[in-house]
Ligand code: NZQ
Protein backbone atom coordinates (compact mmCIF):
# COMPACT_ATOMS: atom_id res chain seq x y z
CA UNK A 1 0.00 0.00 0.00
CA UNK A 2 1.00 3.61 -0.51
CA UNK A 3 2.15 5.95 2.22
CA UNK A 4 -0.39 8.45 3.44
CA UNK A 5 -1.02 11.24 5.90
CA UNK A 6 -4.07 10.92 8.11
CA UNK A 7 -5.30 14.05 9.85
CA UNK A 8 -8.94 14.86 10.60
CA UNK A 9 -8.88 18.00 12.71
CA UNK A 10 -12.67 18.24 13.18
CA UNK A 11 -13.98 18.02 16.72
CA UNK A 12 -17.29 16.15 16.67
CA UNK A 13 -20.09 16.45 19.18
CA UNK A 14 -22.26 13.43 18.42
CA UNK A 15 -25.71 12.79 19.85
CA UNK A 16 -28.77 14.46 21.25
CA UNK A 17 -28.62 17.69 23.26
CA UNK A 18 -25.03 18.46 22.36
CA UNK A 19 -25.98 21.93 21.14
CA UNK A 20 -25.54 23.14 24.71
CA UNK A 21 -21.84 23.22 23.78
CA UNK A 22 -22.35 25.34 20.67
CA UNK A 23 -21.84 28.84 22.10
CA UNK A 24 -18.75 27.76 24.02
CA UNK A 25 -17.17 26.36 20.86
CA UNK A 26 -18.03 29.39 18.71
CA UNK A 27 -16.64 31.80 21.30
CA UNK A 28 -13.23 30.14 20.98
CA UNK A 29 -13.04 31.79 17.55
CA UNK A 30 -14.73 35.08 18.35
CA UNK A 31 -18.02 36.83 19.01
CA UNK A 32 -19.14 37.79 15.50
CA UNK A 33 -20.85 34.81 13.88
CA UNK A 34 -22.36 34.42 10.41
CA UNK A 35 -25.01 31.71 10.50
CA UNK A 36 -25.85 30.20 7.09
CA UNK A 37 -28.75 27.95 6.16
CA UNK A 38 -30.91 26.77 3.28
CA UNK A 39 -34.51 27.15 2.28
CA UNK A 40 -36.13 26.98 5.69
CA UNK A 41 -36.13 23.36 6.92
CA UNK A 42 -34.23 24.45 10.02
CA UNK A 43 -37.09 26.81 10.91
CA UNK A 44 -39.70 24.10 10.38
CA UNK A 45 -37.95 21.72 12.78
CA UNK A 46 -37.42 24.36 15.47
CA UNK A 47 -33.64 24.26 15.14
CA UNK A 48 -33.34 27.88 14.08
CA UNK A 49 -35.03 29.13 17.27
CA UNK A 50 -32.92 26.84 19.45
CA UNK A 51 -29.66 28.03 17.91
CA UNK A 52 -30.57 31.70 17.97
CA UNK A 53 -31.65 31.66 21.59
CA UNK A 54 -28.55 29.71 22.62
CA UNK A 55 -26.27 32.20 20.88
CA UNK A 56 -28.12 35.28 22.04
CA UNK A 57 -27.92 34.07 25.63
CA UNK A 58 -24.16 33.82 25.21
CA UNK A 59 -23.90 37.40 23.93
CA UNK A 60 -22.90 36.37 20.44
CA UNK A 61 -23.31 38.96 17.67
CA UNK A 62 -25.27 37.03 15.06
CA UNK A 63 -25.56 37.68 11.32
CA UNK A 64 -27.56 35.47 8.96
CA UNK A 65 -27.51 34.33 5.37
CA UNK A 66 -30.40 32.13 4.29
CA UNK A 67 -31.57 30.64 1.01
CA UNK A 68 -28.57 28.49 0.13
CA UNK A 69 -29.77 26.28 -2.69
CA UNK A 70 -29.45 22.49 -3.04
CA UNK A 71 -26.56 22.18 -5.53
CA UNK A 72 -25.36 25.48 -4.04
CA UNK A 73 -24.66 28.38 -6.37
CA UNK A 74 -21.66 30.61 -6.60
CA UNK A 75 -23.92 33.65 -6.09
CA UNK A 76 -24.64 32.49 -2.51
CA UNK A 77 -20.94 32.03 -1.92
CA UNK A 78 -20.23 35.55 -3.17
CA UNK A 79 -22.92 36.96 -0.91
CA UNK A 80 -21.57 35.18 2.15
CA UNK A 81 -17.95 36.15 1.48
CA UNK A 82 -19.00 39.78 1.11
CA UNK A 83 -20.97 39.64 4.38
CA UNK A 84 -17.95 38.22 6.20
CA UNK A 85 -15.86 41.14 5.01
CA UNK A 86 -18.51 43.77 5.67
CA UNK A 87 -19.24 42.62 9.22
CA UNK A 88 -15.75 41.50 10.11
CA UNK A 89 -17.00 37.98 10.89
CA UNK A 90 -14.89 35.77 13.21
CA UNK A 91 -16.49 32.38 12.54
CA UNK A 92 -19.13 30.85 10.23
CA UNK A 93 -21.84 28.55 11.51
CA UNK A 94 -23.35 26.37 8.75
CA UNK A 95 -26.68 24.79 9.71
CA UNK A 96 -28.10 22.30 7.22
CA UNK A 97 -27.19 19.65 4.67
CA UNK A 98 -24.16 19.32 2.45
CA UNK A 99 -25.18 22.21 0.23
CA UNK A 100 -25.21 24.71 3.08
CA UNK A 101 -21.95 23.33 4.46
CA UNK A 102 -20.21 23.37 1.08
CA UNK A 103 -21.26 26.92 0.25
CA UNK A 104 -20.16 28.08 3.69
CA UNK A 105 -16.70 26.62 3.21
CA UNK A 106 -16.09 28.79 0.17
CA UNK A 107 -17.59 31.85 1.85
CA UNK A 108 -15.03 31.31 4.61
CA UNK A 109 -12.22 31.10 2.05
CA UNK A 110 -13.64 33.92 -0.08
CA UNK A 111 -13.59 36.18 2.96
CA UNK A 112 -9.79 35.92 3.05
CA UNK A 113 -9.05 36.94 -0.56
CA UNK A 114 -9.75 39.86 -2.87
CA UNK A 115 -10.67 37.83 -5.97
CA UNK A 116 -14.01 36.31 -6.98
CA UNK A 117 -14.60 32.97 -5.17
CA UNK A 118 -15.30 31.24 -8.51
CA UNK A 119 -11.56 31.54 -9.17
CA UNK A 120 -11.07 28.82 -6.54
CA UNK A 121 -12.41 26.35 -9.13
CA UNK A 122 -11.31 24.87 -12.44
CA UNK A 123 -8.06 24.08 -14.19
CA UNK A 124 -6.32 27.32 -13.17
CA UNK A 125 -7.78 27.47 -9.69
CA UNK A 126 -6.32 29.99 -7.25
CA UNK A 127 -4.87 28.57 -4.03
CA UNK A 128 -6.92 28.34 -0.85
CA UNK A 129 -4.41 29.14 1.83
CA UNK A 130 -6.70 30.47 4.50
CA UNK A 131 -10.35 30.41 5.49
CA UNK A 132 -12.27 31.75 8.45
CA UNK A 133 -13.08 29.02 10.99
CA UNK A 134 -16.16 26.92 10.16
CA UNK A 135 -18.49 25.23 12.64
CA UNK A 136 -21.34 23.03 11.37
CA UNK A 137 -24.65 21.65 12.60
CA UNK A 138 -25.58 18.82 10.25
CA UNK A 139 -29.25 18.13 9.45
CA UNK A 140 -28.95 15.55 6.65
CA UNK A 141 -26.73 12.46 6.58
CA UNK A 142 -25.21 12.18 3.11
CA UNK A 143 -22.20 14.08 1.87
CA UNK A 144 -19.76 13.94 4.77
CA UNK A 145 -19.05 17.64 4.30
CA UNK A 146 -19.23 17.94 8.08
CA UNK A 147 -15.92 16.13 8.42
CA UNK A 148 -14.05 16.66 5.15
CA UNK A 149 -12.14 19.45 3.48
CA UNK A 150 -14.07 19.59 0.22
CA UNK A 151 -17.07 21.18 -1.37
CA UNK A 152 -18.86 21.41 -4.69
CA UNK A 153 -20.31 24.61 -6.16
CA UNK A 154 -22.52 25.24 -9.20
CA UNK A 155 -22.22 28.12 -11.63
CA UNK A 156 -25.28 28.40 -13.84
CA UNK A 157 -23.63 31.05 -16.01
CA UNK A 158 -20.90 28.62 -17.11
CA UNK A 159 -22.96 25.41 -16.73
CA UNK A 160 -20.37 23.96 -14.35
CA UNK A 161 -20.51 22.19 -11.02
CA UNK A 162 -16.99 21.96 -9.67
CA UNK A 163 -15.39 20.52 -6.58
CA UNK A 164 -12.40 21.69 -4.61
CA UNK A 165 -10.45 20.32 -1.67
CA UNK A 166 -8.25 22.32 0.69
CA UNK A 167 -7.24 21.67 4.31
CA UNK A 168 -8.32 25.20 5.30
CA UNK A 169 -11.94 24.25 4.49
CA UNK A 170 -12.11 21.50 7.10
CA UNK A 171 -14.77 22.32 9.71
CA UNK A 172 -13.22 22.97 13.12
CA UNK A 173 -16.22 21.63 15.02
CA UNK A 174 -19.27 19.67 13.83
CA UNK A 175 -22.45 18.92 15.75
CA UNK A 176 -24.03 15.63 14.69
CA UNK A 177 -27.41 15.14 16.32
CA UNK A 178 -29.31 12.28 14.67
CA UNK A 179 -32.66 13.64 15.91
CA UNK A 180 -32.18 16.63 13.58
CA UNK A 181 -32.50 14.23 10.65
CA UNK A 182 -35.89 12.80 11.70
CA UNK A 183 -37.61 15.33 9.43
CA UNK A 184 -35.59 14.50 6.31
CA UNK A 185 -37.95 13.31 3.56
CA UNK A 186 -37.96 9.72 2.32
CA UNK A 187 -36.48 10.89 -0.97
CA UNK A 188 -33.60 12.82 0.62
CA UNK A 189 -32.97 9.97 3.08
CA UNK A 190 -32.68 7.57 0.14
CA UNK A 191 -30.44 9.96 -1.82
CA UNK A 192 -28.25 10.41 1.25
CA UNK A 193 -27.86 6.65 1.61
CA UNK A 194 -26.98 6.34 -2.08
CA UNK A 195 -24.41 9.12 -1.76
CA UNK A 196 -22.59 7.64 1.21
CA UNK A 197 -22.71 4.21 -0.41
CA UNK A 198 -21.06 5.68 -3.50
CA UNK A 199 -18.35 7.38 -1.42
CA UNK A 200 -17.38 3.96 -0.13
CA UNK A 201 -17.71 2.14 -3.46
CA UNK A 202 -15.50 4.75 -5.18
CA UNK A 203 -12.67 3.76 -2.83
CA UNK A 204 -13.46 0.06 -2.39
CA UNK A 205 -13.48 -0.66 -6.13
CA UNK A 206 -9.90 0.32 -6.76
CA UNK A 207 -7.05 -1.51 -8.42
CA UNK A 208 -4.44 -0.24 -6.00
CA UNK A 209 -3.32 -2.58 -3.26
CA UNK A 210 -5.96 -2.95 -0.60
CA UNK A 211 -5.48 -2.81 3.11
CA UNK A 212 -7.50 -5.70 4.51
CA UNK A 213 -8.41 -3.77 7.62
CA UNK A 214 -9.87 -0.90 5.55
CA UNK A 215 -11.76 -3.27 3.27
CA UNK A 216 -13.42 -4.81 6.33
CA UNK A 217 -14.25 -1.34 7.61
CA UNK A 218 -15.81 -0.38 4.27
CA UNK A 219 -17.82 -3.59 4.11
CA UNK A 220 -19.07 -2.85 7.62
CA UNK A 221 -20.19 0.62 6.59
CA UNK A 222 -21.90 -0.69 3.46
CA UNK A 223 -23.74 -3.27 5.56
CA UNK A 224 -24.72 -0.49 7.94
CA UNK A 225 -26.31 1.47 5.09
CA UNK A 226 -28.05 -1.62 3.71
CA UNK A 227 -29.42 -2.42 7.18
CA UNK A 228 -30.41 1.01 8.45
CA UNK A 229 -31.53 3.06 5.43
CA UNK A 230 -34.71 0.97 5.00
CA UNK A 231 -35.44 1.34 8.73
CA UNK A 232 -35.01 5.13 8.51
CA UNK A 233 -37.44 5.16 5.56
CA UNK A 234 -40.05 3.16 7.47
CA UNK A 235 -39.50 4.83 10.83
CA UNK A 236 -38.08 8.33 10.30
CA UNK A 237 -37.60 8.90 14.02
CA UNK A 238 -35.73 5.68 14.74
CA UNK A 239 -32.71 7.01 16.62
CA UNK A 240 -30.54 3.95 16.10
CA UNK A 241 -31.06 4.03 12.34
CA UNK A 242 -30.51 7.78 12.00
CA UNK A 243 -27.43 7.64 14.25
CA UNK A 244 -25.83 4.79 12.32
CA UNK A 245 -26.45 6.55 9.01
CA UNK A 246 -25.15 9.87 10.28
CA UNK A 247 -21.86 8.54 11.58
CA UNK A 248 -21.42 6.45 8.43
CA UNK A 249 -21.86 9.54 6.27
CA UNK A 250 -18.95 11.21 8.05
CA UNK A 251 -16.61 8.21 7.97
CA UNK A 252 -17.37 7.35 4.36
CA UNK A 253 -15.48 10.41 3.15
CA UNK A 254 -13.36 11.82 5.95
CA UNK A 255 -10.19 10.30 4.48
CA UNK A 256 -9.84 7.33 6.82
CA UNK A 257 -10.87 4.60 4.37
CA UNK A 258 -8.67 5.96 1.61
CA UNK A 259 -5.50 4.45 3.04
CA UNK A 260 -3.20 6.05 0.47
CA UNK A 261 -5.15 5.05 -2.63
CA UNK A 262 -4.54 7.59 -5.36
CA UNK A 263 -6.88 6.40 -8.09
CA UNK A 264 -9.56 8.84 -9.19
CA UNK A 265 -13.24 8.48 -8.32
CA UNK A 266 -15.44 7.54 -11.28
CA UNK A 267 -19.15 8.02 -10.62
CA UNK A 268 -18.74 11.39 -8.90
CA UNK A 269 -17.22 13.27 -11.85
CA UNK A 270 -19.94 11.81 -14.08
CA UNK A 271 -22.72 12.68 -11.64
CA UNK A 272 -21.59 16.25 -11.07
CA UNK A 273 -22.26 16.89 -14.76
CA UNK A 274 -25.80 15.54 -14.40
CA UNK A 275 -26.56 17.83 -11.48
CA UNK A 276 -24.79 20.75 -13.20
CA UNK A 277 -27.07 20.52 -16.21
CA UNK A 278 -30.30 19.13 -14.76
CA UNK A 279 -30.07 20.29 -11.12
CA UNK A 280 -30.98 16.79 -9.93
CA UNK A 281 -30.17 15.59 -6.43
CA UNK A 282 -26.61 14.30 -6.23
CA UNK A 283 -27.48 10.97 -4.57
CA UNK A 284 -30.13 10.22 -7.18
CA UNK A 285 -27.66 10.69 -10.05
CA UNK A 286 -25.17 8.44 -8.28
CA UNK A 287 -27.81 5.75 -7.72
CA UNK A 288 -28.59 5.59 -11.43
CA UNK A 289 -24.93 5.59 -12.50
CA UNK A 290 -23.32 3.28 -9.96
CA UNK A 291 -24.72 -0.14 -10.97
CA UNK A 292 -24.28 0.69 -14.67
CA UNK A 293 -20.67 1.74 -14.07
CA UNK A 294 -20.06 -1.47 -12.09
CA UNK A 295 -21.47 -3.46 -14.99
CA UNK A 296 -19.39 -1.53 -17.55
CA UNK A 297 -16.13 -2.09 -15.67
CA UNK A 298 -16.55 -5.78 -14.83
CA UNK A 299 -14.08 -8.14 -16.51
CA UNK A 300 -11.94 -11.20 -15.75
CA UNK A 301 -9.12 -9.05 -14.33
CA UNK A 302 -11.20 -7.34 -11.63
CA UNK A 303 -13.94 -9.88 -10.93
CA UNK A 304 -12.45 -10.79 -7.53
CA UNK A 305 -13.38 -7.41 -6.11
CA UNK A 306 -17.01 -7.85 -7.11
CA UNK A 307 -17.00 -11.29 -5.54
CA UNK A 308 -15.57 -9.95 -2.29
CA UNK A 309 -18.21 -7.19 -2.28
CA UNK A 310 -21.13 -9.48 -3.10
CA UNK A 311 -20.21 -12.13 -0.57
CA UNK A 312 -19.23 -9.84 2.30
CA UNK A 313 -21.83 -7.08 1.90
CA UNK A 314 -24.85 -8.93 0.52
CA UNK A 315 -24.11 -12.44 1.74
CA UNK A 316 -24.17 -14.01 -1.74
CA UNK A 317 -23.29 -17.71 -1.77
CA UNK A 318 -19.52 -17.88 -2.35
CA UNK A 319 -19.58 -21.36 -3.89
CA UNK A 320 -20.79 -20.19 -7.31
CA UNK A 321 -18.50 -19.21 -10.17
CA UNK A 322 -16.97 -15.77 -9.95
CA UNK A 323 -18.81 -14.11 -12.82
CA UNK A 324 -22.16 -15.32 -11.51
CA UNK A 325 -21.42 -13.86 -8.07
CA UNK A 326 -20.21 -10.60 -9.65
CA UNK A 327 -23.40 -10.19 -11.70
CA UNK A 328 -25.52 -11.04 -8.68
CA UNK A 329 -23.67 -8.42 -6.63
CA UNK A 330 -24.55 -5.77 -9.23
CA UNK A 331 -28.16 -6.92 -9.19
CA UNK A 332 -28.32 -6.76 -5.40
CA UNK A 333 -26.95 -3.21 -5.55
CA UNK A 334 -29.69 -2.27 -8.02
CA UNK A 335 -32.38 -3.90 -5.93
CA UNK A 336 -31.21 -1.98 -2.90
CA UNK A 337 -31.07 1.40 -4.64
CA UNK A 338 -34.20 1.12 -6.76
CA UNK A 339 -36.53 -1.32 -5.00
CA UNK A 340 -35.65 -0.87 -1.34
CA UNK A 341 -34.78 2.85 -1.39
CA UNK A 342 -37.32 3.58 -4.12
CA UNK A 343 -35.07 5.75 -6.27
CA UNK A 344 -35.65 6.16 -10.00
CA UNK A 345 -33.48 3.85 -12.09
CA UNK A 346 -33.22 5.57 -15.49
CA UNK A 347 -32.17 8.85 -17.05
CA UNK A 348 -35.51 8.94 -18.83
CA UNK A 349 -37.39 8.97 -15.53
CA UNK A 350 -35.51 12.07 -14.35
CA UNK A 351 -35.50 13.87 -17.71
CA UNK A 352 -31.85 13.53 -18.74
CA UNK A 353 -31.64 13.81 -22.51
CA UNK A 354 -29.40 12.03 -24.98
CA UNK A 355 -28.47 15.25 -26.76
CA UNK A 356 -26.43 16.29 -23.68
CA UNK A 357 -24.47 13.04 -23.23
CA UNK A 358 -21.43 14.01 -25.31
CA UNK A 359 -21.11 17.46 -23.75
CA UNK A 360 -21.49 16.09 -20.21
CA UNK A 361 -18.98 13.31 -20.94
CA UNK A 362 -16.43 15.83 -22.23
CA UNK A 363 -16.86 17.92 -19.12
CA UNK A 364 -16.63 14.88 -16.81
CA UNK A 365 -13.21 14.33 -18.41
CA UNK A 366 -12.21 18.00 -18.36
CA UNK A 367 -8.95 17.19 -16.54
CA UNK A 368 -8.24 14.17 -18.79
CA UNK A 369 -9.51 10.60 -18.83
CA UNK A 370 -10.93 9.46 -15.49
CA UNK A 371 -8.19 7.23 -14.12
CA UNK A 372 -10.27 5.26 -11.66
CA UNK A 373 -11.12 1.60 -11.15
CA UNK A 374 -11.04 1.38 -14.93
CA UNK A 375 -9.79 4.31 -17.01
CA UNK A 376 -12.74 6.06 -18.65
CA UNK A 377 -12.47 8.19 -21.79
CA UNK A 378 -15.30 10.54 -22.82
CA UNK A 379 -16.47 7.73 -25.16
CA UNK A 380 -16.64 5.31 -22.22
CA UNK A 381 -18.64 7.84 -20.23
CA UNK A 382 -21.13 8.20 -23.10
CA UNK A 383 -21.48 4.41 -23.21
CA UNK A 384 -22.22 4.33 -19.48
CA UNK A 385 -24.77 7.11 -19.97
CA UNK A 386 -26.36 5.02 -22.74
CA UNK A 387 -26.69 2.12 -20.30
CA UNK A 388 -28.68 4.39 -17.97
CA UNK A 389 -31.40 5.01 -20.54
CA UNK A 390 -33.39 2.06 -19.26
O1 NZQ B 1 -32.64 23.97 2.08
P1 NZQ B 1 -33.40 23.35 3.19
O2 NZQ B 1 -34.69 24.00 3.46
O3 NZQ B 1 -32.57 23.17 4.43
O4 NZQ B 1 -33.84 21.87 2.71
C1 NZQ B 1 -32.92 20.87 2.36
C2 NZQ B 1 -32.83 20.62 0.85
O5 NZQ B 1 -34.03 20.96 0.21
C3 NZQ B 1 -33.45 19.54 2.85
N1 NZQ B 1 -33.09 19.26 4.25
C4 NZQ B 1 -31.86 19.29 4.82
N2 NZQ B 1 -31.97 18.92 6.12
C5 NZQ B 1 -33.27 18.68 6.36
C6 NZQ B 1 -33.99 18.90 5.18
N3 NZQ B 1 -35.32 18.74 5.11
C7 NZQ B 1 -35.97 18.37 6.22
N4 NZQ B 1 -35.34 18.12 7.39
C8 NZQ B 1 -34.00 18.27 7.50
N5 NZQ B 1 -33.41 17.99 8.67
O6 NZQ B 1 -32.86 18.57 2.00
C9 NZQ B 1 -32.66 19.13 0.71
C10 NZQ B 1 -31.29 18.74 0.21
O7 NZQ B 1 -30.28 19.35 0.98
P2 NZQ B 1 -28.76 19.38 0.48
O8 NZQ B 1 -27.96 20.09 1.50
O9 NZQ B 1 -28.72 19.86 -0.92
O10 NZQ B 1 -28.42 17.80 0.45
P3 NZQ B 1 -27.06 17.04 0.64
O11 NZQ B 1 -26.65 17.01 2.05
O12 NZQ B 1 -27.24 15.75 -0.04
O13 NZQ B 1 -25.97 17.94 -0.15
C11 NZQ B 1 -25.79 17.81 -1.54
C12 NZQ B 1 -24.66 18.67 -2.05
O14 NZQ B 1 -23.38 18.28 -1.51
C13 NZQ B 1 -22.47 18.00 -2.58
C14 NZQ B 1 -23.38 17.54 -3.69
O15 NZQ B 1 -22.77 17.58 -4.95
C15 NZQ B 1 -24.54 18.53 -3.57
O16 NZQ B 1 -24.24 19.76 -4.17
N6 NZQ B 1 -21.43 17.05 -2.16
C16 NZQ B 1 -20.52 17.47 -1.25
C17 NZQ B 1 -19.47 16.67 -0.86
C18 NZQ B 1 -18.43 17.12 0.10
N7 NZQ B 1 -18.50 18.28 0.67
O17 NZQ B 1 -17.49 16.39 0.35
C19 NZQ B 1 -19.27 15.33 -1.39
C20 NZQ B 1 -20.47 14.79 -2.07
O18 NZQ B 1 -20.04 13.77 -2.93
C21 NZQ B 1 -21.27 15.78 -2.83
O19 NZQ B 1 -20.74 16.03 -4.12
Ligand code: ZN
Pocket residue numbers: 143195196198199268282
Ligand atom coordinates in the same frame (compact mmCIF):
# COMPACT_ATOMS: atom_id res chain seq x y z
ZN1 ZN C 1 -21.19 12.23 -3.16
